Each structure stands twice: as structure tokens, then as C-alpha cells.
Amino acid sequence: MKLLQQSMDPNQKRAKAVDRVDSVDTGVASFDSTRMCPFPDEVLERVLSLIDSHKDRSSVSLVCKDWYNAERWSRRHVFIGNCYSVSPEIVAARFPRIRSVTLKGKPRFSDFNLVPEYWGADVHPWLSVFATAYPFLEELRLKRMAVSDESLEFLATNFQGFKALSLLSCDGFSTDGLKAIATHCKNLTELDIHENGMDDLGGHWLNCFPESLTTLQVLNFASLNSEVSFESLEKLISRNKSLRVLKVNRNISLDQLQKLLLQAPQLSELGTGTFMQELISCPITDLKTTFSNCKNLVTISGLWDATSLYLPVIYPACVNLTFLNLSYATLRSGELSNLLQHCKSLRRLWLLDTVGDKGLEAVGAHCPLLEELRVFPADPFDQEVFLGVTESGFVSVSEGCPKLRYVLYFCRQMTNAAVATIARNCPDFTHFRLCIMNPGQPDYLTKQPMDEAFGSIVKTCPNLQRLAVSGQLTDRTFEYIGKYSKKLETLSVAFAGSSDLGMEYVLGGCPKLRKLEIRDCPFGNGALLSGLTKYESMRSLWMSACNVTMNGCKVLAKERPRLNVEVMKDEGGDGSEAHKVYVYRTVAGPRRDAPPFVLTL
Amino acid sequence: MDQKRASLNLFEDLDLETELKLGLPGISGTDDQSEIKMSFSGNKRSSSKMGSNTCTDEIESTFSPPTKEQVVGWPPVRSYRKNVLQGKKTTSEMGSGMYVKVSMDGAPYLRKIDLKMYKSYGELMKGLQEMFKCIIGLYSEREGYNGSEHAPTYEDKDGDWMLVGDVPWEMFISSCKRLRIMKGSEARGLGDSL
Numbered sequence: 001m002k003l004l005q006q007s008m009d010p011n012q013k014r015a016k017a018v019d020r021v022d023s024v025d026t027g028v029a030s031f032d033s034t035r036m037c038p039f040p041d042e043v044l045e046r047v048l049s050l051i052d053s054h055k056d057r058s059s060v061s062l063v064c065k066d067w068y069n070a071e072r073w074s075r076r077h078v079f080i081g082n083c084y085s086v087s088p089e090i091v092a093a094r095f096p097r098i099r100s101v102t103l104k105g106k107p108r109f110s111d112f113n114l115v116p117e118y119w120g121a122d123v124h125p126w127l128s129v130f131a132t133a134y135p136f137l138e139e140l141r142l143k144r145m146a147v148s149d150e151s152l153e154f155l156a157t158n159f160q161g162f163k164a165l166s167l168l169s170c171d172g173f174s175t176d177g178l179k180a181i182a183t184h185c186k187n188l189t190e191l192d193i194h195e196n197g198m199d200d201l202g203g204h205w206l207n208c209f210p211e212s213l214t215t216l217q218v219l220n221f222a223s224l225n226s227e228v229s230f231e232s233l234e235k236l237i238s239r240n241k242s243l244r245v246l247k248v249n250r251n252i253s254l255d256q257l258q259k260l261l262l263q264a265p266q267l268s269e270l271g272t273g274t275f276m277q278e279l280i281s282c283p284i285t286d287l288k289t290t291f292s293n294c295k296n297l298v299t300i301s302g303l304w305d306a307t308s309l310y311l312p313v314i315y316p317a318c319v320n321l322t323f324l325n326l327s328y329a330t331l332r333s334g335e336l337s338n339l340l341q342h343c344k345s346l347r348r349l350w351l352l353d354t355v356g357d358k359g360l361e362a363v364g365a366h367c368p369l370l371e372e373l374r375v376f377p378a379d380p381f382d383q384e385v386f387l388g389v390t391e392s393g394f395v396s397v398s399e400g401c402p403k404l405r406y407v408l409y410f411c412r413q414m415t416n417a418a419v420a421t422i423a424r425n426c427p428d429f430t431h432f433r434l435c436i437m438n439p440g441q442p443d444y445l446t447k448q449p450m451d452e453a454f455g456s457i458v459k460t461c462p463n464l465q466r467l468a469v470s471g472q473l474t475d476r477t478f479e480y481i482g483k484y485s486k487k488l489e490t491l492s493v494a495f496a497g498s499s500d501l502g503m504e505y506v507l508g509g510c511p512k513l514r515k516l517e518i519r520d521c522p523f524g525n526g527a528l529l530s531g532l533t534k535y536e537s538m539r540s541l542w543m544s545a546c547n548v549t550m551n552g553c554k555v556l557a558k559e560r561p562r563l564n565v566e567v568m569k570d571e572g573g574d575g576s577e578a579h580k581v582y583v584y585r586t587v588a589g590p591r592r593d594a595p596p597f598v599l600t601l
Numbered sequence: 602m603d604q605k606r607a608s609l610n611l612f613e614d615l616d617l618e619t620e621l622k623l624g625l626p627g628i629s630g631t632d633d634q635s636e637i638k639m640s641f642s643g644n645k646r647s648s649s650k651m652g653s654n655t656c657t658d659e660i661e662s663t664f665s666p667p668t669k670e671q672v673v674g675w676p677p678v679r680s681y682r683k684n685v686l687q688g689k690k691t692t693s694e695m696g697s698g699m700y701v702k703v704s705m706d707g708a709p710y711l712r713k714i715d716l717k718m719y720k721s722y723g724e725l726m727k728g729l730q731e732m733f734k735c736i737i738g739l740y741s742e743r744e745g746y747n748g749s750e751h752a753p754t755y756e757d758k759d760g761d762w763m764l765v766g767d768v769p770w771e772m773f774i775s776s777c778k779r780l781r782i783m784k785g786s787e788a789r790g791l792g793d794s795l
Contacts, residue, residue, distance in 0.1 A: 112674030169679070195681035223681060328685060378686060380676045387713065410676060437676045494675065519674075 041070055049074040076100060081539050083145065084564065087588040088126045092133035100139035100164075101130070107542050107582055108492075109517055110144060111169060114544055114580070116568065118595050122146045124154070125593070131158040139164040139190075146170070152177030156184035164190035164218070171197030175205045175226070182208035189242075190218035203228035203251075209236055216240035220247040222271045222302060227251040238263040244296070247271025250304045254280050254287065261290045270294070272302035275310050275329070284313060292316030301325035301350075308335045318342035325350040327376045333358035340366040348372040353388035353410060360393030364400025372406035373397060380410065380437065391418035398425035405463075406431040413444040414471060419453035423460040432457050433468035439495035439520070442472040449473055455480035458488075468492035478502035482509025490515040503527035507534050517542040525552030528581075532556065535563050540584035548578045550601075556583065557601035564590055565601045699774060705733045705751070705782040716774045722766055729753060733782060740766040755780045 048070050051057055054077070061071040077100040080086060091098075105121025107114075123145045130137055137159045147170045155162065162185050167173075173196070181191065182205055206221075206228040216236070221228070230252070237243060237260055244267060246260070252273025258280075261267070280287070287310070291297075297317045306329040318324075321343055326336070327350040336351070336359040346367045351359070353375050363370065375389055391414045398404060404426040414436050423429070434453075442449055450471035458464060464485050469477060473496035481488065482505035489512050497503065503523040506516070507530050515538065524547035535541060535556075550567065557565035568580035590600040699716040712732055719725040726737050735751050746752035746764070753765040757776045765773070765780070 109674065111679045112677050113680065114674045195679065197680065327682075376682065377676065377678065380678045380683070380686075410678075435676055439672060439675060494677075520672075 041066070044070040045074040049076070052077070054079045073097060077102070077139075080104065082584055082586075083121055083126070084588065084591055085539070085584060085586045088129035088133075090587060092129050096133070098134050099137060100141075101126075101134075101137065102141040102143075103145060104143045105145040105170075107517070107540065108144070108515075109519065109542055109544065114519070116597060118146075119568075119598065120146065120591065120593055120595065122148075122151075122593065124148065124151045127151055127154050127158070135159060136161050138162060139166075141166040141168075142170050143168045144170065146172045147177070148172050149174055149177035149180070153180040156180040161187055163187050163215075164192075166190065166192040166194070167196050168192075168194045169196060174199035175201045175203070175224070178205040179208045182206070183210070186210070186213070187215055188213060189215050191216075192218055192220045192245075193223065194220060195223050198224075200224050200226045202226045206236070207232045211235075211239075214239050215242065217242050218245040219243065220245065220271065222247040222249050224249050225251075230256050234259060234263065241266070243267065245269040247301060248273045250274050250302075253277055254310060255282065258282055258287055258290055261294060265290075265293045266296055267294055268296045269299035269323075270297060270301070271325075272300065272304075274304045275302070275306035276304075277310070284310070287313040288316055295320075297321065299323040299325070301328075303329040305329070306331065306335075308338065311335060311339055315339070315342045319345065321346055323348040327352055327374065330354045330378060331359070332356070333362065337362035337366075343367060344369070346370055348406075350374040350376070352376055352378045354378045355389075356387075357389055357393035357396065360389060361396040364396040364398070367401060369403060370397070370401040371403050373401070373404060374406075374408040375410060376408075377410040377437065388412055391415050394418060395421055395425075398422040402426055403428060405429060408433040408435075408468075410435045410437060412437050413441075414450065414453065415443045415445050416448060416450060416452040416456075417443075417445075419450075420456040423456045427460050428463060429457065429461040430463050431466040432461070432464060433466065433492070434470055435468065436471040439470075440472045441470075449476070451476040451480070455484075458484040462487070464488055466490040469496060470494060472496075473502075474498045475502040475505065478505040482506045485510055487512050489513060491517070493518045493521055495520045497521045497523060500524055500527035500530070504530040507531035513537075514539045516540075518544070518546060520545040522547055524548055525555070528552050529556060532559055535560065535583055536585045538585065540582065542580075542582055543578075544580040546581075548581055549576050550578050551576070553578045553581055554601050562586065566591070566594070567599045567601065569597045569599060701755075701777055701779050703729065703732070703780040703782070705735065706784050708733065714780075716777060721770055722773075725765075726753070729780075729782065735782065737782070751782050751784065753780060753782050 044066065048057075048060060048067075051060060057071055057075060061068045072095050074097075075095050076098060078091060078095055078098050079102045080091070081104050083103050083105045103123065103126060105123075106119060109115060110119070121144060123142060131154070135158070138161055140155065140162075141164075147167060152173055155165070157180070165181060165185075165188075175198070178191070178193065181188070188209075203224070203226040209216075209232075213236070219236075228249070228251070233248070233252075237246065243264055246264060246267055247269070248257070248260070248271060250273055252260070254273075254275065254277045257272055261270075291314050294317055298320060300314060300317065300321060300323075303311075303326060306326075318339070319342060322345055324343060324346055330352055331339075332354060333356050336355045340346070340362050343366065347369055349363065349367065349370060349372065351363075351374070360375075363373065375393075377388060379387065389409070389411050391411065394407075394409055394411070394414075395418050398421065402425060405428050407429070408431075411434075414434065419434070436450070443453075450469075451474055453471070454467070454469050454473070454477045457467070458480050465487055467481065467485065467488060467490070469492070475498045478497060478501070481491065488510045491506060491510070491513065493516075500523055502521070503518065504527055506513070507527075513534070519542075523543065528543065528548050529552060531541070553565050553567055557563070562585060563583055564586050566582045567578045568582070569575075570577070570579040591598070594600055700713050701716055703712045703714055714728060714732070716725070719728060722740070729735075730737055737746065737749055737751050737753055740746055754762050755765050755773070755777045756779045757763055758778065762781070768776075
């Protein structure tokens with residue numbers, strides 16, 4: 001997404017533009033010289049209001065002043081990929097009529113504890129501005145933001161028509177905040193709480209939904225641990241007939257699930273509770289019938305503790321499934337195979353590596369339409385145990401699933417040859433994230449670095465948008481990446497590279513690069529500064545535990561005032577090293593809320 | 602090293618030359634092998650009966666993996682998922698599964714089995730033999746596993762190492778914390794001292 005154009009005056013009124021600034025050569029001369037307001041602004045706005053993609057809208061806004069204005073008045077949803085790239089005031093000034101906001105905060109590596117607590121990305125300043133600018137705000141989607149209970153209460157009480165809240169990977173709040181949302185948002189359609197660092201103080205929040213609430217469409221509390229009142233939940237479900245997404249937490253038993261599904265056969269996405277029960281009160285066939293009555297079901301997740309005992313009850317629903325999330329079910333290959341035979345329409349599949357290579361063979365055999373596969377490690381930190389999946393499982397999937405576009409694969413061994421085969425079988429990869437869990441591990445058969453593996457991916461897959469590399473890698477990998485991946489937008493690198501050249505190759509190539517995150521690589525100031533002219537066209541750069549120094553960062557900051565160059569101070573060290581560096585473009589200037597350990601240079 | 606090679610021939614798929622190293626690159630192979638060898642508490646039996654070079658005199662109640670600092674934030678698994686999986690381990694012991702680690706002398710990697718999958722010692726032995734491609738042989742109360750190449754032992758709740766088969770099955774699965782398949786020669790020592 002392009003930066004807001006600072007040359008455009010955001011306070012430009014909606015006057016019919018007699019004078020216009022053609023900042024872009026449209027190539028249509030008649031439009032320039034003979035324009036006599038061919039159609040009113042309202043019409044232009046109406047037309048533009050049909051454009052949803054924010055990339056398209058950015059392009060539209062650059063055509064001319066008229067279009068810039070029409071676009072900003074007609075925009076209803078704003079997407080802010082980095083909350084510090086812009087300020088809430090600037091957003092509110094440019095876009096007067098926003099109803100829906102998506103806001104992302106911390107750098108992605110905060111998911112893995114690389115960003116200290118209290119780093120920032122507080123949502124509250126945004127809410128304060130929005131309360132005045134967008135009192136009719138309906139939707140708020142936050143990712144990696146710091147959210148307090150006070151903020152949630154503020155949100156619930158200051159926006160009368162508020163409808164949809166989604167919190168993903170956020171932290172700082174508790175179930176008390178959810179109580180406020182449930183209590184005050186009379187028109188709530190969506191409450192989606194997903195994998196946050198939150199305090200679960202109990203399930204009472206669910207009781208706060210008023211009896212009058214009947215508009216709920218999405219309810220996801222799968223990641224909350226405390227038990228909720230089943231009675232309240234059942235009543236809530238039964239009166240919210242528009243509910244299409246329901247993801248309950250692990251405490252909900254099979255018996256209870258049965259009752260819920262009887263009330264909500266219209267669901268299209270279901271997250272079950274625990275799928276193991278010593279004794280269920282109804283016959284298993286009843287459960288099976290209930291599932292077969294859910295004709296709209298396309299997604300199933302949850303399935304905690306599922307075994308071959310109860311898995312068959314979902315078989316009737318499997319025929320229509322497009323997304324199956326088994327990443328919390330420790331299934332073995334046999335159980336998976338039996339299940340997948342019923343899942344011919346599957347497009348997306350998430351698994352635990354307990355299924356092994358044999359399980360992945362079953363994937364290749366039964367899911368020809370598969371586009372996305374994620375295999376998570378069941379025992380990522382247990383270094384003694386050698387279980388999980390290997391290169392052969394991945395190859396099996398690639399052989400049976402030529403439409404694969406998105407893969408996230410955790411494994412403990414890989415070979416260059418296998419990846420080359422996989423690339424040949426699946427040239428449509430857009431997202432290739434391979435995590436060989438032992439840092440810096442070579443091809444286990446040839447003992448060579450894994451350079452050729454990623455080389456084959458970038459050479460064979462022209463649509464590659466996102467790449468995560470691992471294993472032992474020399475600068476050659478990055479030479480390949482820089483040379484061949486024309487559409488690459490996101491690159492994640494860890495424990496790789498031999499010298500500055502590696503990073504320089506990437507920054508010198510990859511014309512579409514937006515996000516670069518690097519940890520534990522031997523890239524220094526030379527590499528950092530080679531991207532001087534590139535960083536403003538990117539969203540952000542993260543470098544931690546590399547060889548960058550404060551001096552290098554200072555040079556970058558000096559040369560590029562429109563970048564924020566932030567260094568996170570380390571406890572030890574002599575102060576000359578820049579242990580964690582976060583660089584991002586911004587129109588909002590340096591952060592005013594930076595904690596003491598964040599230095600903006 | 603030779604002893605190791607002999608037992609590793611049981612693993613047809615494993616090529617010794619290409620074994621996965623558990624250490625960071627740069628650590629030499631031989632160092633790894635010696636670190637992977639298991640050590641265990643010898644406080645109930647005299648160490649001389651144990652013989653072989655697997656035993657150290659230090660009292661270590663856990664198998665010691667090669668020393669390798671846990672790298673922060675690696676592998677890149679999100680905290681939520683991490684916590685759910687750790688939580689799973691405890692509930693699975695109480696609830697639906699009873700996973701214990703199984704090691705075999707001479708094998709470089711541990712395995713994990715779910716004791717609840719087996720209904721009797723016979724089934725367990727069958728499972729272990731299939732998993733490790735070894736012959737465990739028959740158990741007799743008096744002789745233990747004498748006469749066979751390998752003997753299965755387990756660590757009980759008190760931290761003692763016992764011969765598998767001495768106690769009723771139900772008692773066994775509730776007290777077994779981990780399994781070790783010992784070389785027959787060493788196990789004889791165990792049987793004698795009981």
C-alpha cells in the first residue's frame with residue numbers, strides 16, 4: 001500500500017474541481033483539456049464505493065485530485081499494516097467516513113518473544129481519536145496490538161453501532177474487557193477472540209450478552225480456557241439464528257456440542273470442544289446425524305483429543321469441507337487416513353506432525369484439490385525425540401496435490417533434492433515457509449547447504465509472494481532470491497547467510513519486497529545501508545542478533561528522515577551493538593510513546 | 602563405537618554416515634555420540650554390575666541430551682500453540698493417552714509410546730519389538746529376561762529402575778515413567794539384585 005501522499009491537502013473540500021493537479025499521466029488527453037465536470041462528484045464516489053481492495057483504492061487516489069477526494073470520501077474500510085506508519089489524526093483527517101478499521105501493531109517476531117513487554121502498539125490513542133472522528137465505527141480488527149480492558153470498555157461505550165470485534169495475537173486484556181463488549185454492544189455481529197496473550201479470569205463474560213441480542217454471526221472463544229455456562233451458551237445460540245461461525249473452547253463436551261449443533265444447523269464454520277468423552281449420553285449415531293444435518297459446514301476446527309473413536313461422527317460433514325484444522329488433535333497416520341478419505345473437497349488442511357510421513361501420504365492420496373497445508377510440530381522444544389515428518393512426507397503431498405499454493409512445514413530433516421521435486425510438482429506456490437527446526441542444519445544426505453532447495457523454489461515458482469528459509473544457507477540462497485523472486489513481498493530469515501552480500505542480494509533484487517525480517521545472521525552495517533533507497537518502499541525491516549552497530553543505524557536514520565530507525569537496547573553489551581533493529585517508513589514522525597528501551601535514532 | 606554400530610544395524614533405514622546430529626553445526630560427530638548415551642541414577646544398584654561405558658558415576662536422574670542452549674523464539678511456534686501443547690502433555694497423561702519415552706541402548710533417538718494402547722505385557726513387548734526391531738524374549742519370574750538379547754526396564758514413580766513384568770499390568774502402567782531397553786548382559790544384573 002502506498003504511503004499517503006503528503007502533497008495532497010487532506011482538508012481539500014469536496015468542491016467541484018475546476019483546477020486539478022494531474023500528478024499522474026493518465027494518457028487520456030481529452031480528460032485534461034476539455035473537462036467540464038463530465039459527471040458529478042457524487043457519481044464518481046458512488047462508482048468508487050464499489051472498489052474494496054485497498055491497493056486499488058490507493059491507485060485510484062493517485063489519479064488526480066478529484067479522484068483522490070472521491071476516493072477518500074467513499075472509503076469505508078481502512079487497513080493500516082503498521083500502526084506507527086501513520087497517526088490516528090492523519091487517518092481521521094483524510095478519511096472522514098470510515099466504518100471499519102484493521103490495525104496491526106508489533107513486528108511479527110513478537111509472536112516468538114523477541115519483542116520485550118510494553119514495547120507499544122497501544123490501541124487506546126486510536127480509539128480516542130476514532131470516538132470523535134468515527135462515532136459510527138462498526139468494525140475493528142486488531143493484530144498484535146496492546147489492548148487493555150479499559151480500551152475495550154471505552155470501545156463498547158463510545159461507539160453506539162459497534163458490531164464486530166476481532167482480536168488476534170493481542171495482549172494486555174482480560175475477560176473483564178470481553179464482559180464490557182458483551183454488555184454494551186447491542187448490535188454485535190462478531191466477537192472473534194483468537195490466540196491472544198490475555199488473562200482468562202473466568203467464563204462469566206458469556207453471561208453478559210443480553211437476552212435481546214439476536215444479531216450474532218460470529219462467535220469464537222476457542223482459545224479461552226475457562227469454562228462458560230453451557231446454559232447461557234445454549235440460549236445464546238438458539239436465539240441467534242444468523243450465527244454462521246461458532247468456535248467453542250475445549251471445555252465444551254461432545255454431549256454439549258450435540259445440543260449446540262441441534263440449535264445451529266446453519267453453521268458454516270465450527271470449532272468443536274473436546275472430542276473425547278468417556279461416556280456420551282446419546283448414541284454415536286445421533287452425533288453423526290447431527291453433523292450430517294449441518295449442510296452448510298465448510299470449516300471444522302478444534303477437535304481436541306480426537307481419536308478414531310469419535311472422529312467418524314464428522315464424516316458426513318466432510319464431503320463439503322474446504323478447511324479442516326487438525327492442529328490441536330494429536331492424530332496418527334491411520335486415523336488421519338480414514339478421515340481424509342471422506343474429505344475430497346478439502347482446500348486447506350492444518351495438521352500436527354504426529355501424523356507422520358504416512359499421514360502425509362494419505363493427504364496426497366485423498367485431497368487432490370488441496371491448496372494450503374500447514375504442518376505444526378507437536379514437540380518443537382523436545383530435542384531428544386525424533387518424531388514428526390520428514391522430506392518424504394512433503395514430497396508425497398506435492399505429488400498428490402499439484403494445486404498447492406501455501407505451505408508451512410516444520411520438520412527435522414530436509415534435502416535439496418526433495419525440495420526441487422516439490423517445486424517441480426507444485427509450481428504455483430505463493431507462500432513457502434519451511435522450518436527445519438535445528439538451526440543451520442544442512443541437507444542431511446549430502447551434507448550440503450540448503451541453497452539449492454530455495455533456489456529451486458524461487459526459480460520454479462514465479463508467483464512466490466512469501467518465503468521463509470531455514471537450514472544451513474550461504475549467500476548463494478540470497479543471490480537466487482534476489483535474482484529470481486520478482487513478486488516476493490515477505491521474507492523471513494534465521495541463522496543463515498555468510499556475509500553482508502546475502503542481505504545485499506535481496507535488497508538489490510526483489511522489487512516487490514515489503515517486509516524483511518532477519519534474526520541471527522552475519523549481516524552488518526554494509527548490508528543494512530545497502531537498502532538505503534529501498535526501505536521507503538517497504539513496510540518494515542527487522543534485524544536482531546546480527547552484526548549491525550549503532551553507528552550503522554545512525555547513518556541510516558540520518559540519510560532517511562522519513563524512516564523510523566528504532567534500536568531496542570539490550571541489558572548487557574557495550575552499547576555499540578544494535579541488538580534489535582526495527583526500521584519502518586512513516587508519515588507520523590518518531591514515536592511519542594516509545595518506552596525507555598526503544599531508541600529512535 | 603563398535604558396539605554402537607552392531608546395534609544400529611537393526612535400523613535398516615538409518616545410514617550411520619548421515620545420522621542427524623543433534624548439536625549445532627560444527628560440533629564433531631564423536632562428541633555427540635558420547636553425549637547421547639544415556640545415564641541414569643545408580644543409587645539402588647552397584648555400578649559395577651552395570652558394566653559398560655554407558656554409566657557415569659554422577660547421579661543423573663534424567664537422560665542428558667547434548668547440551669545446546671535453548672534458542673529464544675526458536676523454532677518459531679507461537680506462544681499460544683506452545684502453551685496448548687505443553688498443557689496437552691499433562692492432560693494426556695491423566696486423560697486420553699499415557700505417553701512415555703522409550704530408549705534403547707545403542708539407538709541414537711528416543712521414541713514415545715502411549716501405554717494405553719496396550720492391554721498387556723505381551724502386546725507391549727510386541728509393540729516395542731516392532732518399533733526397535735529387536736528381540737526381547739520371554740519373561741520368567743525367576744530368570745527375568747535371561748537368554749535374550751535385550752531386556753526392557755522401566756523407571757517407576759520412585760525413580761527406581763525395575764524389570765518390566767514384575768508387577769501386574771495395571772500397576773505397571775500407573776507407575777511407569779519411562780522405558781529403557783537394556784542390553785541383555787546388563788539386565789541380568791538387575792534381575793539378580795531384586
